[in-house]
Structures are given as structure tokens and as C-alpha cells.
Amino acid sequence: MKSQWEQICEHLQQVLPSGTYKVWIVPLQAQVGKETLTLVAPSRYMADRAAELVGSHIARSAEAVLGRTVTLKFKTKSQKRSTKPLRPPSSRAEQGSLLDMPAPGPSPSTPQPQKQAGTAEQLCFPMPMPARRAPVWRFDFSSFIVGPSNNIAYAAAQNLVHSSGQVNTLFLSAGPGLGKTHLIQAVGRALCEASNLTAPRVEYLTAESFAACFVQAAKSRDFSAFKWRFHEADVLLLEDIHFLQSTDKIQIELLSAIKELQECGKRVILTSSFTPRELKNVDSGLVSRFTSGFLAAISKPDKGTRKKILLEKARQQNFRLPDDVCELLAERLTGDVRQLESCLQNLVLRASLLNAPATQEMALEVLSQYAEQSPFISLESITRQVCEAFNLQADQLSSRSRKSNLVVARNTIFYLARKYTDLSLESIGKKFSRRHSTVIKGISSLESALSSETSLGRQIASLLERIEKRGS
Numbered sequence: 001m002k003s004q005w006e007q008i009c010e011h012l013q014q015v016l017p018s019g020t021y022k023v024w025i026v027p028l029q030a031q032v033g034k035e036t037l038t039l040v041a042p043s044r045y046m047a048d049r050a051a052e053l054v055g056s057h058i059a060r061s062a063e064a065v066l067g068r069t070v071t072l073k074f075k076t077k078s079q080k081r082s083t084k085p086l087r088p089p090s091s092r093a094e095q096g097s098l099l100d101m102p103a104p105g106p107s108p109s110t111p112q113p114q115k116q117a118g119t120a121e122q123l124c125f126p127m128p129m130p131a132r133r134a135p136v137w138r139f140d141f142s143s144f145i146v147g148p149s150n151n152i153a154y155a156a157a158q159n160l161v162h163s164s165g166q167v168n169t170l171f172l173s174a175g176p177g178l179g180k181t182h183l184i185q186a187v188g189r190a191l192c193e194a195s196n197l198t199a200p201r202v203e204y205l206t207a208e209s210f211a212a213c214f215v216q217a218a219k220s221r222d223f224s225a226f227k228w229r230f231h232e233a234d235v236l237l238l239e240d241i242h243f244l245q246s247t248d249k250i251q252i253e254l255l256s257a258i259k260e261l262q263e264c265g266k267r268v269i270l271t272s273s274f275t276p277r278e279l280k281n282v283d284s285g286l287v288s289r290f291t292s293g294f295l296a297a298i299s300k301p302d303k304g305t306r307k308k309i310l311l312e313k314a315r316q317q318n319f320r321l322p323d324d325v326c327e328l329l330a331e332r333l334t335g336d337v338r339q340l341e342s343c344l345q346n347l348v349l350r351a352s353l354l355n356a357p358a359t360q361e362m363a364l365e366v367l368s369q370y371a372e373q374s375p376f377i378s379l380e381s382i383t384r385q386v387c388e389a390f391n392l393q394a395d396q397l398s399s400r401s402r403k404s405n406l407v408v409a410r411n412t413i414f415y416l417a418r419k420y421t422d423l424s425l426e427s428i429g430k431k432f433s434r435r436h437s438t439v440i441k442g443i444s445s446l447e448s449a450l451s452s453e454t455s456l457g458r459q460i461a462s463l464l465e466r467i468e469k470r471g472s
Contacts, residue, residue, distance in 0.1 A: 004066060005030040008037075011061040013136060016054065017451050019206045024050045025058075037062050037070045047074040135204045137189035139182040145312055147305025150179055153296035157183045160267060160294075161190040169258075169268045169293025173275045175419055176447065177336030178298045180271040184237050187269055191235055203230060204237040207244045208448065214250045223253075230257040235267045241290075242272045242444050245437070246281040255286045262289070273418075273443065278425060280437035301337065306330040309340055319348050325363045332367050343370055379423060379431055382416045385467050398433045410434070411442035412464065418443055 002010075012025055027046060031038040039058070041047035051074045062070050146154045153172055159165040170187075174180045188204050210230075217226035230236065236257065244250055261268050272279070275297065276290040301309060307330040314321035321344075329347075333340055346366045351358045387394055390409040397410050410432060417428045418439075429439040449457040450464075 004032045007065045008058070008061050010136075011065055012054075012057060015061065016057060019209045019451075020054065022205055023209055023212060024054045032066070033070070035070060036073055038073045038075060040075050042076070044076050047076050050074065135188060135202055137185050137192075139185040140189050141186045143312060143316070144179065144182055144186055145301075145305060145308045147301050147308065149299040149301045149305060150183075153179075153183060153298050156294045156296045157187050157269075160187060160269070161194060163194075167294045168265060169262060169289075170270070171276060171290050171293060171295050172269065172271045172298065173273070173295070174271075174298035175273060175300075175336065177338035178300065179337060180298065181239065183298075184239060184269050184271055187267075188235065188237050191267060195234070200234045201232065202235045202237065203233040206239045207241050210238060210254065211244065211247060211250050214253055218249075226253075227257075231260045233261065233266065235269075236261055237269050239271045240273070240444075240447070241270045242274050242279060242440060243448065244282070245279060245440065245444070248283070251283045251286050255283060255289060258286075258289045262292070268293070273447065274425075274440060278436075278440065280440060300334070303330050306333065306340060309337060310344055313341055313344050314348075317348055319351075320357065322358060325358050325360055328360055328363050329367070333370065339370065343367065379413075379417050379421060379428065382413055382420065383431075386413050386416070389463060389467055398431075407442075408446075408460070411446045412460070412467075414439045414442040415446045416464075416467070
């Protein structure tokens with residue numbers, strides 16, 4: 001039976017971005033009392049920041065799980081100091097790969113590297129070693145719908161799981177909502193299930209979280225635990241690699257980690273909204289490592305695949321989706337998978353509230369809230385819609401001004417143009433007198449804001465929804 005804290009963590013996973021959960025929730029230990037929830041962090045810095053950034057979320061999730069209001073108390077655990085960081089008990093030569101290593105017998109827990117004298121309570125990591133929790137996988141291969149738009153990526157991911165497969169490194173590129181996260185999690189789950197290790201070391205995180213780990217290690221001037229974590233992993237699953245552009249020192253550390261893992265036959269999967277050749281301000285050696293494995297792109301699903309996705313999502317909710325309604329939704333909704341899920345969820349809710357089966361008339365009412373086709377057919381129409389939303393003139397967007405409203409507006413255009421047109425990044429940037437690398441940086445910045453729980457992120461998401469529903 002799961003403990004109360006484990007139940008609270010499951011609730012938090014549903015409301016927090018995965019990166020935030022890993023950085024600020026996973027390292028915490030908890031003691032649940034009648035009136036208090038005591039949270040023990042590995043450092044004072046960690047305790048203070050967790051209280052500030054996720055304290056309110058923890059309190060609400062605790063109330064939802066426990067059925068009562070509790071007071072949060074943050075503490076730090078005392079740790080012995082050592083002048084030498086402890087190393088893993090086995091040498092790299094003895095480790096082998098995730099699928100080939102013989103199953104170990106019972107042994108004491110791997111010692112955690114101790115902090116150097118003078119650095120106590122400075123260094124903290126999203127997943128402390130070795131007292132870490134295994135990743136919670138939300139997706140698997142069985143629920144991934146395969147079609148012409150993603151069959152190569154799916155086959156490569158499946159190949160990577162098998163010990164006899166030819167793929168050890170996989171680079172997945174796709175726009176938002178097309179299945180990158182589903183596939184990378186499916187691989188992580190399958191590798192853990194296939195492994196003969198009792199506790200395979202799977203590092204699954206975003207590039208932003210990787211950067212945060214590096215910054216924390218740099219502040220403490222102690223990279224031993226950082227290197228151990230990423231150089232000694234059995235599998236590295238890293239999402240949104242494009243966020244590391246123009247971060248030279250972090251790129252060097254990532255290159256070093258990937259190089260060691262590849263040389264030992266370990267599995268590495270990277271995802272990005274861009275292909276390796278589209279990335280700028282990235283170390284050439286790192287790009288070479290990206291392209292040394294298998295490159296697979298995922299595009300928008302065709303109508304047949306959209307029907308299969310709708311039927312699978314309906315099945316997961318025990319909802320009967322009539323064939324004619326499924327046909328109508330698949331015909332009208334031509335966006336990404338998230339659009340399909342959102343529309344279906346609205347249909348399920350409407351049918352439930354009315355206590356009636358889904359019909360075409362009901363589906364049409366739901367569809368009226370969505371853009372039935374790609375709402376933009378040109379960069380000009382995208383620019384016009386964004387200028388109206390921001391109350392700007394088109395020529396202002398080509399100026400050298402760095403005012404925040406102009407920057408956000410330009411980034412919004414870059415994001416929508418990438419999503420709805422076939423224009424190259426160079427062509428999009430040229431329209432606004434901007435370089436290719438600036439377009440990538442703008443799209444990355446907007447994606448980061450959309451994935452965050454900040455006020456700006458919510459405002460941008462709401463604005464994008466209004467613009468996309470308006471259409472051309």
C-alpha cells in the first residue's frame with residue numbers, strides 16, 4: 001500500500017511540470033502528521049526554494065489526498081562531511097550495459113558521494129544519489145498509435161530497447177504535441193522492464209533541468225557528484241535539447257557525458273523541436289554526437305492515424321465513440337495530438353453532463369470551439385493576427401527594439417509560423433530582419449514559458465488559444 005506522501009507525490013505529478021517536480025519534489029523526504037507535513041530537504045537552499053516555488057502546490061495536494069488542511073514545515077537533514085567524495089563501489093569496466101549486465105545479488109546500498117569540506121548545504125540535485133526514486137512512466141509502447149507520420153521513429157525506439165538492436169543513440173525531432181515525450185517515456189519504461197538490473201539508473205529530465213544541475217554544481221565548485229550522476233547512468237533520456245543553445249560550458253559537460261555513455265554501449269535518447277542541422281550556437285562536437293546515432297522526425301498525423309488516436313483515447317476513458325462522430329472529428333481536426341485529446345475530452349464531458357450518447361450534432365458544438373483546419377495559411381496572416389492581439393504595427397516587429405511586448409509578439413509569430421507553415425527558419429527570420437538562431441531562441445523561449453506555471457506562461461497560453469481559434 002502506498003504511503004500518504006507517495007499519494008501526495010502522485011497528485012503533484014499531475015499538476016506540476018515534470019521538470020519542476022523532479023527538481024523540487026523528488027529530493028524531499030516527508031513525515032506526515034495530524035496537523036503538520038514536515039518536509040526534509042538535502043540543503044537549506046533546497047528547503048527555502050522549495051517552500052517558495054512549490055509550497056502552495058504541496059499544501060493543496062496534501063489537502064486533496066489527506067482530506068484535511070496541514071501546516072508545512074521545511075527542514076534540512078544533517079549530513080556528515082568528508083574531505084573526499086565517495087565513488088561508486090564498482091569501476092566503469094565492471095558496469096557493462098543496461099541489458100547485458102548479469103543480475104546482481106543482494107548488496108548494501110551504493111554510498112552517496114559526500115560533500116567536500118566547506119560546501120555543506122550548497123549542492124543539491126533533482127534526484128539525489130543513490131536515494132532516488134525510479135521515474136514514474138505515464139506512457140508505454142502499447143498506447144502509441146503508429147502511422148505514416150511516426151512509423152520510423154517508433155521502429156527506431158523499439159530497436160533501441162532490444163539488446164541485439166543496432167540503435168544505441170536516438171535523436172527525435174518533432175513539433176509540440178506530436179509524441180516525442182510519449183516515445184521517450186515508452187523507451188524508458190521498456191528498458192527498465194527488460195533490464196536484469198535490480199535498479200537500473202535511468203536519468204530522465206529536460207535540458208533545462210540538466211542546466212540547473214550544472215549551475216548548482218558550479219556554485220558549489222564541486223562537480224564530482226554531477227559527473228557521477230550523468231557519466232555513470234545506464235540510460236540518459238534528455239528532452240528539449242535545443243534549450244542548451246549558446247550555453248558553451250553546459251554543452252561541454254553534456255558532450256563529455258554522452259561520449260562516455262556511448263563508448264560503454266549505454267542508451268541515449270534526445271528530443272528537440274528542431275533537427276540537429278537546424279540548431280545553431282551548438283558545439284560542433286555535440287552536434288556530431290547527435291548525428292552519430294539514428295535521426296527520426298515525427299510529423300502531423302494523417303486522417304487515418306487521427307481516427308486511431310481518437311479511438312484509443314476514447315477507449316482509455318471507457319467512452320463509446322461512434323464511427324460517424326470519430327470520422328467527423330478526424331476530418332475537421334488537423335492539428336497535433338493535443339488538439340485531438342482536448343476536443344475529445346470536451347466531447348466526453350458534454351456527453352456526461354447531458355447523460356446522452358455522443359452524436360454528430362454534439363460533436364459539431366464542440367468543434368465550433370476549435371479551429372477546424374490550420375488557422376493560418378501564410379506568414380502574413382499570422383503576423384496580422386498577432387499584431388491585432390498585441391495592438392502593434394507590423395513594421396514595429398522588424399525594429400531593433402527589445403521591449404518585452406515586441407519580443408513576445410515576435411516569438412509568438414516564430415512559434416506559430418513554425419507550427420502552421422512549411423517556411424524554413426531562415427525565411428521566417430528574414431521577414432523580421434532576424435537571424436536563424438534568433439528564431440530558434442525565440443521559439444525555445446516561448447515553449448519554456450508555455451511549459452511553466454508562471455503568470456507569463458499562462459498568459460501566453462491563453463493568448464495563443466485565442467489567436468488560433470480566431471483563424472485567418
